[in-house]
Structure formats: C-alpha cells, structure tokens
Amino acid sequence: MALNFEHVTLGQRVRFGAGQAAENLAAEVDRLNANNVMVIAGERTLDLARQVAADIEVAVWHSDVVMHVPGETAEKARAVAAEYDVDLLVSVGGGSTTGLAKAVALTTGISIVAVPTTYAGSEATDVWGLTEAGRKTTGVDARVLPETVIYDSELMLSLPVEMSVASGLNGMAHCIDSLWAPKANPINAALAAEGIRALSNGLPKIVADPRDVDGRDEALYGAYLSAVSFASASSGLHHKICHVLGGTFDLPHAQTHATVLPYVLAFNAPYASEAETRAAAAFGADTALEGLQRLRGQVDAPQKLSDYGFTAEGVPHAVEIILEKVPANNPRKVTAENLTALLTAALNGDDPATIH
Structure with a gap:
C-alpha cells in the first residue's frame, strides 16, 4: 500500500540515566546559561526536588501544585516567575507539576527543564491543559514543550x-x-x-x-x-x-x-x-x-x-x-x-x- 502522510517530530533534548538527575540538571542549567531558576515541585516531592537541584542555584521554590492545573493556580505561579525574573523553569514531579510549568511557559515563553517522577509523559509533549469553571481546556503550543527532559529511574523508586x-x-x-x-x-x-x-x-x-x-x-x-x-x-x-x-x-x-x-x-x-x-x-x-x-x-x-x-x-x-x-x-x-x-x-x- 502506498504511503501518504505528514509527520512532525518535536525538537527536544533527552538525558536518560539512573542516578544522574542532579548531574544532568546542572549540565542543562549551565548549557542554557540560566541565572534565575524557579523549581516547581509539589509538597510531597520537595525533598526529592532538593536532591535533584543540589548542584544548582535556585532563585525560588514553588510548591503550589494542584491536579488539572486550575486557572488561579497558574496565575499564582506566573506572578512568582515575574517577581523573581525567572529565566528557567525546572519541574520535578508528575503530570500536574509539568502541567503547571507549561502554564507558566504558555504566557511567558520561559524554557522548561522537566524532571519526571511518574510515567505520565506530559514532559515530552507540546500539549497544555487548564481547568476553569469545571471545564478542562487543552491546546497545543510550541512554547510549552520542555527544552530538555531528564529521566532518572531512581527518582521513581519512591513512587508507590x-x-x-x-x-x-x-x-x-x-x-x-x-x-x-x-x-x-x-x-x-x-x-x-x-x-x-x-x-x-x-x-x-x-x-x-x-x-x-x-x-x-x-x-x-x-x-x-x-x-x-x-x-x-x-x-x-x-x-x-x-x-x-x-x-x-x-x-x-x-x-x-x-x-x-x-x-x-x-x-x-x-x-x-x-x-x-x-x-x-x-x-x-x-x-x-x-x-x-x-x-x-x-x-x-x-x-x-x-x-x-x-x-x-x-x-x-x-x-x-x-x-x-x-x-x-x-x-x-x-x-x-x-x-x-x-x-x-x-x-x-x-x-x-x-x-x-
């Protein structure tokens, strides 16, 4: 059967290695020349996030993460990013955490380095989602695709x-x-x-x-x-x-x-x-x-x-x-x-x- 299709491959760097998250994150922060890093991680993931970010300077930590990314939660995170003149977002967590980083990137264009701690997959897509008045809206935008994804299976060991x-x-x-x-x-x-x-x-x-x-x-x-x-x-x-x-x-x-x-x-x-x-x-x-x-x-x-x-x-x-x-x-x-x-x-x- 003759093939006839159109395909788009998204441009993204992947660093994959057990036990190498902190090292790989430091390398990416250096490569991207980031000066004001905002780490987004929910309360339950903060300790893990501190281990991942042990080798970088963090301008601000943000832990107000809510499932399905309510609009007001996104606005709070955007305000924090503006206040600290953030030039790189680092998300450490599952789909909700990555989703919040995407919501910030959507309106600011700030690059994301995503460090997943679940198998959600949001980190490798240019899809964003926000919930307003009981309706979840999704869209596609190149600005929300993380610049880099850092995969470290050791970060998954604590996932029940x-x-x-x-x-x-x-x-x-x-x-x-x-x-x-x-x-x-x-x-x-x-x-x-x-x-x-x-x-x-x-x-x-x-x-x-x-x-x-x-x-x-x-x-x-x-x-x-x-x-x-x-x-x-x-x-x-x-x-x-x-x-x-x-x-x-x-x-x-x-x-x-x-x-x-x-x-x-x-x-x-x-x-x-x-x-x-x-x-x-x-x-x-x-x-x-x-x-x-x-x-x-x-x-x-x-x-x-x-x-x-x-x-x-x-x-x-x-x-x-x-x-x-x-x-x-x-x-x-x-x-x-x-x-x-x-x-x-x-x-x-x-x-x-x-x-x-």
Whole structure:
C-alpha cells in the first residue's frame, strides 16, 4: 500500500540515566546559561526536588501544585516567575507539576527543564491543559514543550506500586489512543507500538520488585515513547473522555486513564483493524484487548470509575460534554447511546468485552 502522510517530530533534548538527575540538571542549567531558576515541585516531592537541584542555584521554590492545573493556580505561579525574573523553569514531579510549568511557559515563553517522577509523559509533549469553571481546556503550543527532559529511574523508586501502575497505564493510553488519533501515521504508530511493548514488559517487573531499576528504566523508556507518539498523533477519543472526567468531575488523572482505557479499546478496535493488529503484536497477544487485559491482571490495575467518586448521575452530563469533543476521524461513530454504555461499563467495572 502506498504511503501518504505528514509527520512532525518535536525538537527536544533527552538525558536518560539512573542516578544522574542532579548531574544532568546542572549540565542543562549551565548549557542554557540560566541565572534565575524557579523549581516547581509539589509538597510531597520537595525533598526529592532538593536532591535533584543540589548542584544548582535556585532563585525560588514553588510548591503550589494542584491536579488539572486550575486557572488561579497558574496565575499564582506566573506572578512568582515575574517577581523573581525567572529565566528557567525546572519541574520535578508528575503530570500536574509539568502541567503547571507549561502554564507558566504558555504566557511567558520561559524554557522548561522537566524532571519526571511518574510515567505520565506530559514532559515530552507540546500539549497544555487548564481547568476553569469545571471545564478542562487543552491546546497545543510550541512554547510549552520542555527544552530538555531528564529521566532518572531512581527518582521513581519512591513512587508507590499502585501509583506506578496507574501512571504506566496512563502512558499505555497515550500509545493506544495514538493509533487512531486525528494525526495518526506510520511513524507515530511505530513509536506507540514500541511503547506498548516496553510498558507491558516493565510494569510487571515493578510490581514484582518495586526496587528493580531495570523495570523502572523500561517503563520510563516506554512512557517517553508513548508521549512522543501522542504529541505527534494528537488526542483521540480516550483522551477526550478522560479530560472531561478529570476536569469536570475532578477524578484523579492517572487512575481515570487506567480505568477507561480497556473500554475505549474494546469500543474502537473492531472498527480499526490496522491499529488492532499492531497493538496485539506489541502485546504479544491474539488481540489487543486480550493483551491489555492480561497486563492489567498482572499488575492489579484500577477496575472501575465508581472507586474514584464518579456516579451514574454524572454520566449524562459527561456524555453531553464529550460528544462536543469527539475527533471527527474516530474509527467508530460515537453516539449518546453507545457513549453512555461505555461510561456506564467503566463506572461499574463491567467486562470490556461486552462493549458493543
């Protein structure tokens, strides 16, 4: 079959090495000639952030980090950056921390060096998200793509296994959604498939031995690939659903993605044969859903949205908002009826194979 596609590769430096975060951060601060560094890290990550920043001078520490980046939280961080004449943002943490740094960069153009402590993947995308009045808005802007990402699997050793699983499956969602997203092409599909393989190998190793740096390395590598594929392919149906559940209903980001993923896969896969075949091969399974469910069983994945505060009463409102955001090229037509069935199944933890 003749190939005909357009692909954009984002320009970003990656420094990857266990136990090398502080050294690599110091090298980047020096390379970028930064004089007034603002370190963004949530309260629970501050001690870790101080270790990472041990070899640099920090002009200001900022720890007011809130999930889904509320607008007022972003404005506070922007004001701090202006007050200290900040010329480099260093984010140490998960997706919420990276997201806050992006919110500052969006309006100021200040460069970011991202040091992830989860497998969220936000650090490798030019996608930003802000929540205002119960609605999460996302966009794409070159200014929010971190200049450099510093990966250090030793920073992941303190991440609880349960959160590691949810975060890793969030990365898996980037991979799978990329296979049928609006800008899907053979290059980001190849990255997504390798991400699926790496994450499905790495996550069970973390569950078996949370101190296994090799497993953490493999999952972190997979998470990076997942984010690069997602940045290129854009947001598919899965992410549109989860952004609404998070922004409107304040559901936890990683757990929501981990829970919803098998239902979207079961919903779309029969209508996307090429994506299904590629994902199944990456899992080493007969079908993509079989491979994902096998992995979810190995790692004791989140099972139902009701565990995180979502209720049946919220389904109609969620459906109304999601229908406004469904990508035009989704492989299956999305209706109020079948979307209601999908969300209800995810709410109750029903067998995804029953999705029709």
